[in-house]
Amino acid sequence: MLLKQFASMLTTARLVGESNTECQNLQTDSRQVKPGDLFICLPGHTVDGHDYAEKAVNAGAVALVVERQLDLPVPQLLVKDSRFAMAVLADFFFDSPSQKMNMIGVTGTNGKTTTTYLIEKIMSDYGRKTGLIGTIQMRYDGRTYPMSGTTPEALDLQRSLHDMVQKGTDCCVMEVSSHALEQGRVKGTNFRTAVFTNLTQDHLDYHHSMEEYRGAKGLFFARLGNGYTEDVTQRKYAVINADDPAAAYFISVTAAEVITYGMGEKADVRASQISITSQGTSFHVDTFAGSTDIRLRMVGKFNVYNAMAAISAALVEGIPLEEIKRSLETVPGVDGRVEGVDEGQPFAVIVDYAHTPDGLENVLRTVKEFAEGRVICVFGCGGDRDRTKRPLMGKIAANYSDFVLVTSDNPRTEDPDLILKDIEQGLIEESVPAERYTMIVDRRQAIHEAIEMASPADVVLIAGKGHETYQIIGTTKTDFDDRIIAKEAIRGKSN
Ligand SMILES: CC(=O)N[C@H]1[C@@H](OP(=O)(O)OP(=O)(O)OC[C@H]2O[C@@H](n3ccc(=O)[nH]c3=O)[C@H](O)[C@@H]2O)O[C@H](CO)[C@@H](O)[C@@H]1O[C@H](C)C(=O)N[C@@H](C)C(=O)N[C@H](CCC(=O)O)C(=O)O
Numbered sequence: 297m298l299l300k301q302f303a304s305m306l307t308t309a310r311l312v313g314e315s316n317t318e319c320q321n322l323q324t325d326s327r328q329v330k331p332g333d334l335f336i337c338l339p340g341h342t343v344d345g346h347d348y349a350e351k352a353v354n355a356g357a358v359a360l361v362v363e364r365q366l367d368l369p370v371p372q373l374l375v376k377d378s379r380f381a382m383a384v385l386a387d388f389f390f391d392s393p394s395q396k397m398n399m400i401g402v403t404g405t406n407g408k409t410t411t412t413y414l415i416e417k418i419m420s421d422y423g424r425k426t427g428l429i430g431t432i433q434m435r436y437d438g439r440t441y442p443m444s445g446t447t448p449e450a451l452d453l454q455r456s457l458h459d460m461v462q463k464g465t466d467c468c469v470m471e472v473s474s475h476a477l478e479q480g481r482v483k484g485t486n487f488r489t490a491v492f493t494n495l496t497q498d499h500l501d502y503h504h505s506m507e508e509y510r511g512a513k514g515l516f517f518a519r520l521g522n523g524y525t526e527d528v529t530q531r532k533y534a535v536i537n538a539d540d541p542a543a544a545y546f547i548s549v550t551a552a553e554v555i556t557y558g559m560g561e562k563a564d565v566r567a568s569q570i571s572i573t574s575q576g577t578s579f580h581v582d583t584f585a586g587s588t589d590i591r592l593r594m595v596g597k598f599n600v601y602n603a604m605a606a607i608s609a610a611l612v613e614g615i616p617l618e619e620i621k622r623s624l625e626t627v628p629g630v631d632g633r634v635e636g637v638d639e640g641q642p643f644a645v646i647v648d649y650a651h652t653p654d655g656l657e658n659v660l661r662t663v664k665e666f667a668e669g670r671v672i673c674v675f676g677c678g679g680d681r682d683r684t685k686r687p688l689m690g691k692i693a694a695n696y697s698d699f700v701l702v703t704s705d706n707p708r709t710e711d712p713d714l715i716l717k718d719i720e721q722g723l724i725e726e727s728v729p730a731e732r733y734t735m736i737v738d739r740r741q742a743i744h745e746a747i748e749m750a751s752p753a754d755v756v757l758i759a760g761k762g763h764e765t766y767q768i769i770g771t772t773k774t775d776f777d778d779r780i781i782a783k784e785a786i787r788g789k790s791n
């Protein structure tokens with residue numbers, strides 16, 4: 297594609313140099329540049345891509361997208377905002393893939409991965425060729441791809457969506473994080489349905505206040521189309537958890553048709569008669585398209601919410617409620633979410649991905665509902681992430697468990713001991729006696745000790761890392777899987 301064609305997509309951009317330069321591909325990372333690339337200079341949070349433009353040119357970049365003109369011998373497209381330009385150019389270069397599929401996005405503090413998995417299952421069981429993008433992986437057309445975060449950068453996202461379209465995918469369900477919304481990673485992605493799960497504390501290191509965090513999530517609903525049509529396939533839907541205090545805000549910022557779900561009388565999709573056992577959760581659901589009883593194989597009231605979000609998104613795709621029920625009832629669970637580790641031991645071991653105060657409270661409440669013995673909780677908090685959630689999670693762990701083992705969860709570049717101390721602050725504030733908790737920096741040791749102390753009928757909950765297969769200490773990622781360590785500990789248990 298010629299540089300002038302890219303330039304034509306940005307009305308206020310100024311092209312300096314040879315406009316007929318042929319650009320083979322788009323790139324934002326100088327380390328990945330190939331000869332013929334158009335290199336987009338992004339000012340980042342840690343470094344400025346403009347400082348790497350020279351390296352990009354040396355590696356073969358034939359032109360640049362810049363916010364300020366650089367003294368380099370290649371044509372340059374001067375733009376006001378290179379992140380915005382990236383979104384526009386990526387959409388253009390990859391031929392607007394999100395307009396060729398039904399795009400369903402899920403945002404919220406907790407439950408995004410679970411909800412996207414449920415939607416993907418329903419859609420594919422119904423015969424739709426479905427793509428999935430999120431924390432655990434990206435998958436489509438029978439293949440899976442690893443992810444480095446939850447929501448890809450605009451350029452990577454459009455490239456992946458384009459490939460999905462090429463492979464015949466007709467619908468894509470993806471997690472949309474608040475970071476992604478704030479950074480414009482999904483600008484240009486034409487969503488048909490935007491789903492909101494819940495809003496509770498997380499990421500205050502990045503968003504600074506709950507209001508700012510809510511505002512970032514609100515962008516998803518505010519950007520959801522603003523035109524109405526008789527054509528049902530072109531309509532836009534905001535699927536909102538009516539029981540969350542932020543619901544009214546999201547409803548107020550969207551122009552799309554709102555579908556609410558929840559436990560209250562007024563919700564468009566309502567659950568009632570909820571019954572939870574250690575084997576699963578059953579409930580009755582009333583919707584605008586009929587009523588039914590559903591028996592999930594997943595435990596936890598929060599999974600009833602995730603299921604209702606999925607039901608709502610699937611109903612607007614025209615999938616009959618009975619088909620939705622059939623699919624939901626076959627989902628065994630999601631990798632690393634309330635996942636049992638079973639080596640035939642007489643106590644339960646559960647690995648879960650709860651890494652926020654609300655997530656931890658929900659999973660502990662659920663575990664308490666069916667625990668016949670003590671609840672032993674192993675957890676930690678990520679380094680280089682929201683510090684203020686640490687004492688809150690300490691309090692919650694203490695309030696809902698009989699014994700707490702505070703340990704490391706990806707300390708990253710922070711001192712692991714100090715992270716543990718931040719968590720301990722919450723336990724101290726709750727006046728938890730020293731014999732009810734311990735602090736063990738080494739996560740493997742903490743898991744071994746938790747399992748060593750378990751008696752028949754106890755439940756050991758290992759929270760925070762779920763599906764993760766690594767521990768990040770400093771900038772080094774080493775193999776670490778809670779499930780494997782737990783199995784190892786169960787097999788080596790002395791009593
Ligand atoms: C705070 C944040 O979101 N940062 C993201 C951001 O990094 P950044 O702005 O710091 O980028 P940078 O390193 O300063 O680089 C700026 C530019 O210079 C370029 N560069 C850099 C170095 C070089 O040698 N050459 C070069 O060209 C980079 O490619 C980039 O274009 O852009 C990068 C590229 O897209 C992301 O990898 C990075 O995610 C970091 C690793 C991260 O940890 N993000 C987390 C917080 C995140 O986004 N999480 C959410 C999930 C949260 C949830 O669960 O709710 C997610 O969606 O993943």
Ligand SMILES: Nc1ncnc2c1ncn2[C@@H]1O[C@H](COP(=O)(O)OP(=O)(O)OP(=O)(O)O)[C@@H](O)[C@H]1O
Binds near residue numbers: 406633648
């Ligand atoms: N609807 C929900 N409400 C509250 N907690 C939930 C809900 N769904 C799941 N959880 C808890 O949160 C954990 C993470 O769930 P999930 O991975 O689905 O969330 P996520 O929003 O994708 O997280 P991330 O922000 O890391 O992508 C689960 O292991 C469970 O403990």
Ligand SMILES: N[C@H](CCC[C@H](N)C(=O)O)C(=O)O
Binds near residue numbers: 678705
């Ligand atoms: N998407 C979340 C995942 C947190 C998982 C936890 N294991 C951690 O590393 O803090 C984040 O990046 O904040």
Ligand SMILES: [Mg+2]
Binds near residue numbers: 408
């Ligand atoms: Mg997720």
